[in-house]
Amino acid sequence: MIAKRWMGGVLVVGVLVGVAGCSTPPAPPAAPGPQLRPTQQGTEAKPTTTRNAPAPVPTPDGTCPEGGVRLVETGGDAAMGLRVEGFQLVNCGTEPYVLEGYPEVSLRDGRNDPLAVTVEHGAQGFTTGVPNIEAAPQRVTLAPGQAAAWSVVWRNLVTDPTVTATTVPVLEIAPRPGAPRLWMRLARPFDLGNTGKLGIGPWTAVTR
Template sequence: MIAKRWMSGVVGSVVVAGVLAGCSTPPAPRAAPGPTYEPQVRPTPNRNSPAPKPTQDDKCPEGGVRLVETGGDAAMGLRVEGFQLVNCGTEPYVLEGYPEVSLRDSRNDPLEVTVEHGAEGITTGVPNIEAAPARVTLAPGQAASWSVVWRNLVTDATVTATTVPVLEIAPRPGAPRLWLRLARPFDLGNTGKLGIGPWTAAAR
């Protein structure tokens, strides 16, 4: 009788142990290794490298001449700006007197500005503005110069100051007109006046 109870206890213990073993939580599987991350290394820009130069349209305009802004000077409200007309064609180009000038706003609409020959009423002592008109013949590749002068004055706060961003000229009567968006717009204040000089042979 005692033996049966002992066997019964052993069997029960084995069964309980088996059940407990079956109910135990297995260890979590190890995660599979993910892809290796390699950061992309961008090349450091060379600050000493020259900046790319803007492209220029080398096509010669209709009429065989090109208008070029050459720069100027400003002092005590007085402005002088220079230009050249370059013969980019294949034939001689004859100029005489003054260019026919029209001033435009940013929408290319005409501005009400008085354009006069010479510097009278604006200043004195500007030889390239006050020079006498002369005949100038440009061989292919040669250039003629001309200049403009004005004062940047605001004498009436009720009148809007005028800025001229676009210049239009006819180099000679009947010639195709040339347009140029100015790198240095004319800041006329509210004087409403601009003086121009005649064509002169550009220094070689």
């Protein structure tokens, strides 16, 4: 559009540019929001509880345990509910090994948990006429390669049907105070019935 105006005798010609009909440019599209990923259920780590301590690893045959002695099961006898089981302790080290009195005995179940069994010295209350178990304690010195014997006695009796019978599959002993403990999975587990006790004999020298 051309506009004309007289100013001081001079004709001024100008061009007016119309703005009507011009629109504001559209706003840019909104940025996309964060992408949500599906969550996984059931992946939260939960603490695990070990019910029982693992059983110790047996010493391979032909090697000597840390304490320099090895526990050996020698067998026993069973008659009319009476059980007698024998063991030997062999000095497989290079130094003399001194024993005195009785071994310290712990009885365990198949998961290596302690069993509530009373361990008594001697055969009184179980039987009579078992010299190795009824012998007086004595001092025994084992030279390398020598062995000492000790025995266990019990009765397989069930006198109360409301009490669960006890079976002992694992034997653990300390040959002397402060010595490394030895354990053995028994070839013939102790079947104590529900008597809840057994007797042990002292160390005795083995003569060959």
